[in-house]
Amino acid sequence: AWASYMTNSPTLIVMIGLPARGKTYVSKKLTRYLNWIGVPTKVFNLGVYRREAVKSYKSYEFFRHDNKEAMEIRKRCALVALQDVKSYLLEECGQIAGDIPRGTPLLCGGGSSGVLTLKCAVLPPPQVFFVESVCDDPEVIAANILEVKVSSPDYPERNRENVMDDFLKRIECYKVTYQPLDPDVYDKDLSFIKVINVGQRFLVNRVQDYIQSKIVYYLMNIHVQPRTIYLCRHGESDYNLVGKIGGDSGLSPRGKQFAQALKKFIEEQDIVDLKVWTSQLKRTIQTAESLGVTYEQWKILNEIDAGVCEEMTYAEIEAKYPDEFALRDQEKYLYRYPGGESYQDLVQRLEPVIMELERQGNVLVISHQAVMRCLLAYFLDKNAVCFHQLPSLIQTPLCVLAEGCKVETITLNVEAVNTHRDKPSLNSLATSQSPVRMRRNSFTPRASVDVVKRPRHYSLGSKPLDLLGSFPSLE
Amino acid sequence: SPARELTQNPLQKTWEPYDNGLPAGHSAQRGVCMTNCPTLIVMVGLPARGKTYISKKLTRYLNWIGVPTKEFNVGQYRRDLVKKYKSFEFFLPDNEEGLKIRKQCALAALNDVRQYLSEENGHVAVFDATNTTRERRETIYKFGEENGYKTFFVESVCVDPEVIAANIVQVKLGSPDYVDCSNEEATEDFMKRIECYKNTYETLDENLDKDLSYIKIMDVGRSYLVNRVMDHIQSRIVYYLMNIHVTPRSIYLCRHGESELNLKGRIGGDPGLSVRGKEFAKCLAQFINEQNIKDLKVWTSQMKRTIQTAEALGVPYEQWKVLNEIDAGVCEEMTYEEIQENYPLEFALRDQDKYRYRYPKGESYEDLVQRLEPVIMELERQENVLVICHQAVMRCLLAYFLDKPAEQLPYLKCPLHTVLKLTPVAYG
Numbered sequence: 066a067w068a069s070y071m072t073n074s075p076t077l078i079v080m081i082g083l084p085a086r087g088k089t090y091v092s093k094k095l096t097r098y099l100n101w102i103g104v105p106t107k108v109f110n111l112g113v114y115r116r117e118a119v120k121s122y123k124s125y126e127f128f129r130h131d132n133k134e135a136m137e138i139r140k141r142c143a144l145v146a147l148q149d150v151k152s153y154l155l156e157e158c159g160q161i162a163g164d165i166p167r168g169t170p171l172l173c174g175g176g177s178s179g180v181l182t183l184k185c186a187v188l189p190p191p192q193v194f195f196v197e198s199v200c201d202d203p204e205v206i207a208a209n210i211l212e213v214k215v216s217s218p219d220y221p222e223r224n225r226e227n228v229m230d231d232f233l234k235r236i237e238c239y240k241v242t243y244q245p246l247d248p249d250v251y252d253k254d255l256s257f258i259k260v261i262n263v264g265q266r267f268l269v270n271r272v273q274d275y276i277q278s279k280i281v282y283y284l285m286n287i288h289v290q291p292r293t294i295y296l297c298r299h300g301e302s303d304y305n306l307v308g309k310i311g312g313d314s315g316l317s318p319r320g321k322q323f324a325q326a327l328k329k330f331i332e333e334q335d336i337v338d339l340k341v342w343t344s345q346l347k348r349t350i351q352t353a354e355s356l357g358v359t360y361e362q363w364k365i366l367n368e369i370d371a372g373v374c375e376e377m378t379y380a381e382i383e384a385k386y387p388d389e390f391a392l393r394d395q396e397k398y399l400y401r402y403p404g405g406e407s408y409q410d411l412v413q414r415l416e417p418v419i420m421e422l423e424r425q426g427n428v429l430v431i432s433h434q435a436v437m438r439c440l441l442a443y444f445l446d447k448n449a450v451c452f453h454q455l456p457s458l459i460q461t462p463l464c465v466l467a468e469g470c471k472v473e474t475i476t477l478n479v480e481a482v483n484t485h486r487d488k489p490s491l492n493s494l495a496t497s498q499s500p501v502r503m504r505r506n507s508f509t510p511r512a513s514v515d516v517v518k519r520p521r522h523y524s525l526g527s528k529p530l531d532l533l534g535s536f537p538s539l540e
Numbered sequence: 541s542p543a544r545e546l547t548q549n550p551l552q553k554t555w556e557p558y559d560n561g562l563p564a565g566h567s568a569q570r571g572v573c574m575t576n577c578p579t580l581i582v583m584v585g586l587p588a589r590g591k592t593y594i595s596k597k598l599t600r601y602l603n604w605i606g607v608p609t610k611e612f613n614v615g616q617y618r619r620d621l622v623k624k625y626k627s628f629e630f631f632l633p634d635n636e637e638g639l640k641i642r643k644q645c646a647l648a649a650l651n652d653v654r655q656y657l658s659e660e661n662g663h664v665a666v667f668d669a670t671n672t673t674r675e676r677r678e679t680i681y682k683f684g685e686e687n688g689y690k691t692f693f694v695e696s697v698c699v700d701p702e703v704i705a706a707n708i709v710q711v712k713l714g715s716p717d718y719v720d721c722s723n724e725e726a727t728e729d730f731m732k733r734i735e736c737y738k739n740t741y742e743t744l745d746e747n748l749d750k751d752l753s754y755i756k757i758m759d760v761g762r763s764y765l766v767n768r769v770m771d772h773i774q775s776r777i778v779y780y781l782m783n784i785h786v787t788p789r790s791i792y793l794c795r796h797g798e799s800e801l802n803l804k805g806r807i808g809g810d811p812g813l814s815v816r817g818k819e820f821a822k823c824l825a826q827f828i829n830e831q832n833i834k835d836l837k838v839w840t841s842q843m844k845r846t847i848q849t850a851e852a853l854g855v856p857y858e859q860w861k862v863l864n865e866i867d868a869g870v871c872e873e874m875t876y877e878e879i880q881e882n883y884p885l886e887f888a889l890r891d892q893d894k895y896r897y898r899y900p901k902g903e904s905y906e907d908l909v910q911r912l913e914p915v916i917m918e919l920e921r922q923e924n925v926l927v928i929c930h931q932a933v934m935r936c937l938l939a940y941f942l943d944k945p946a947e948q949l950p951y952l953k954c955p956l957h958t959v960l961k962l963t964p965v966a967y968g
Contacts, residue, residue: 248763266746269782270763275921282779285769313901315546324543347546350555354543362554364907375901404810404872410861424772 075154076276077191083243084236085209086198098283101443107153114142122219125235130242194277195257197246202262263289287423295429296437299348300324311375316351324355340428349431365414368433372405411439419443551889553898578657579773580684581666584695587734588707591696595668596967601780604940605913607663610656614669617645625717628732633740650683672741692774693754695744703760711966761785789923793934794959796845797821808872813848820957821852828853837925846928862911865930869902894950905950908936916940
């Protein structure tokens with residue numbers, strides 16, 4: 066994956082914060098994002114370990130800092146979690162002491178705890194990055210509790226007031242011993258980001274490498290305002306009608322009908338400040354034109370480039386390039402069309418779209434089949450391998466994603482051809498002796514050993530420069 | 541009402557709606573139009589804290605990604621008004637005459653800012669001055685509000701005497717202010733100049749300034765405080781500022797060795813190296829060895845010719861698909877003569893506006909810049925790097941480092957078998 070070779074040592078992300086500060090929300094979202102861009106990541110949530118150890122939760126008293134028995138249990142849970150962290154690292158990296166790992170997983174530890182000191186005997190030792198969530202706005206905290214904790218397994222049948230009451234007392238237990246990250250004295254050498262009041266303010270300290278920089282950028286762009294994202298494909302195109310892939314054809318009559326139906330649907334929804342995005346291919350733009358609103362064109366939303374197979378039907382491709390055709394079925398995510406792109410390339414290309422979607426409010430994205438699959442995979446946290454299992458797009462459905470990623474699929478009852486190709490059954494796949502051959506133009510990336518980061522000081526001894534001197538011209 | 545017809549712009553190959561034969565509005569191209577209202581970036585900090593360095597670098601980056609940006613250095617206005625700098629006493633807080641002139645300069649600069657943003661289609665203005673008092677910042681903020689600009693503060697805080705001393709050596713000693721002084725005299729005067737500001741310095745405060753949008757950079761990037769980022773462009777600016785550093789290093793740019801298609805005068809494709817190309821690769825290996833570069837990273841594209849070149853170096857390298865050569869679409873693997881013969885209109889259009897011209901089913905230089913932005917961002921994060929790429933790609937990267945505008949970018953000279961070594965100096 067394009068991002069994973071940028072990190073050579075594993076990273077351990079440690080979440081910090083009092084309960085109901087959004088740690089689990091952030092852990093999951095961050096993990097989803099990192100997995101999508103190709104960095105294998107897994108969440109380890111201490112609450113889950115605790116719930117396994119202590120089968121039934123009684124009350125906040127478990128979390129009192131003077132409850133010695135409970136403290137023992139919680140410590141043991143943390144140790145078990147760290148063991149699992151170690152195994153995950155070893156299994157993902159396949160490494161033994163001294164080796165440079167091939168895969169480079171990241172981990173998230175979730176749980177309400179103070180700063181963990183890690184003595185992880187894993188080589189090379191992971192880079193540790195702390196993400197602290199600090200919030201003093203009582204309204205935000207109350208809303209968090211209602212939203213998430215009320216439906217937690219800890220509170221199966223209590224009524225809301227009891228839950229709120231117990232949970233607030235639970236928070237008080239932690240407050241007694243909470244030591245926030247201190248950038249000035251105690252923690253000035255740690256790498257961390259402190260998120261204050263749900264992203265109003267950030268304190269970032271000692272970012273060490275590429276992946277930490279991406280994490281910081283991501284955390285600074287996400288928000289929790291309720292909003293809805295609408296994803297759909299363009300209306301049926303002339304090429305869709307004849308089964309040709311790619312190209313830049315216009316809408317068929319049924320496609321134009323779909324555009325009208327889409328307009329009606331959007332108007333009925335009465336969406337506040339809706340932004341509309343299209344690709345730079347005619348069919349998505351024509352679809353947007355029917356809406357009669359302002360829209361933005363993004364070249365990076367263009368359909369996957371099928372290279373030499375552009376504007377061919379699947380039958381023609383199978384006839385002319387039988388090897389390519391078979392290869393694609395074997396490994397659809399990694400397969401790159403000759404002179405074209407793969408789904409993996411598409412993910413890299415789409416990353417700025419995802420980042421901007423995170424920043425925005427209500428957005429309608431009119432794109433293409435492969436592009437929409439990639440976007441859906443991000444929102445639904447689908448494994449790349451599951452791409453072919455995404456809903457068949459027979460009637461050009463619209464996917465509506467609410468906050469927290471509930472998906473609603475809506476069909477606008479305008480018929481269109483089926484452009485979906487199922488993954489062929491195992492019987493029909495030619496068994497290949499060798500593992501899937503990477504396409505030419507896509508050699509397996511090799512990464513160089515990471516530079517040990519020196520502190521970024523301005524070094525003395527540089528000569529004062531002749532500002533008025535001339536520099537060699539290049540024209 | 542029926543949907544509007546679409547027409548394809550022959551230069552950029554983009555589809556635009558038109559009404560009654562005329563291009564209509566309602567459609568924006570993503571990538572360039574990132575800001576809805578102009579942004580005023582206000583630098584804050586004592587002298588020798590890197591404000592001008594950051595201003596210039598940020599301006600260069602924003603212009604490169606297509607956001608028209610201009611910096612306004614109040615010190616320069618002062619130098620134009622007060623022909624000859626005498627001493628630090630000009631900056632004493634009780635020097636009435638000095639204060640009057642300095643305020644005049646700030647207002648003149650703000651006036652030019654207004655002209656640039658409101659009349660000349662500028663998107664971002666960088667106001668480079670100390671702006672160390674809350675009062676001055678409020679004046680500027682009000683100015684922004686009155687004109688409909690979003691204001692974003694960038695403060696640089698540094699107490700490390702070594703860093704400050706190094707800054708003075710790097711950029712102040714050579715300043716026009718100290719042209720007749722010895723280094724010792726200049727340093728002494730400048731240190732006193734800094735003292736003039738210290739007593740009235742009001743740093744951006746978490747409580748008093750909690751409603752402002754700003755980034756506070758501490759100790760040359762060791763840590764950052766970011767408050768109330770309002771929009772996309774501010775988020776990009778913050779990301780950029782958090783990735784740049786000042787550690788000395790060099791970036792080496794070169795093209796792959798001569799390829800088989802180069803020999804035939806054909807563009808694009810994915811050919812291997814010619815005999816001479818392979819020789820170049822060997823010479824490159826030797827050159828790199830002799831340079832004895834510390835912890836050099838090597839990057840290539842995913843095309844055979846750059847990878848073959850890197851292979852000769854015998855060191856690990858990373859492949860980036862986004863470093864691939866510009867996609868010439870239907871013109872791939874043709875000679876320029878063949879293009880002129882088969883696509884005379886395209887050939888002519890390309891010469892008209894080579895930066896924006898997009899090959900049919902291919903890319904433009906403008907597209908290339910967007911695709912290369914992550915490379916630039918990572919180059920900023922890295923230290924010593926050798927990038928083995930292609931002609932159009934190298935032109936884009938070079939234009940970023942040398943601050944060349946879009947019109948000049950496609951004509952920068954990047955011959956085969958030439959390595960360009962780029963080392964940051966002062967403000968460039």
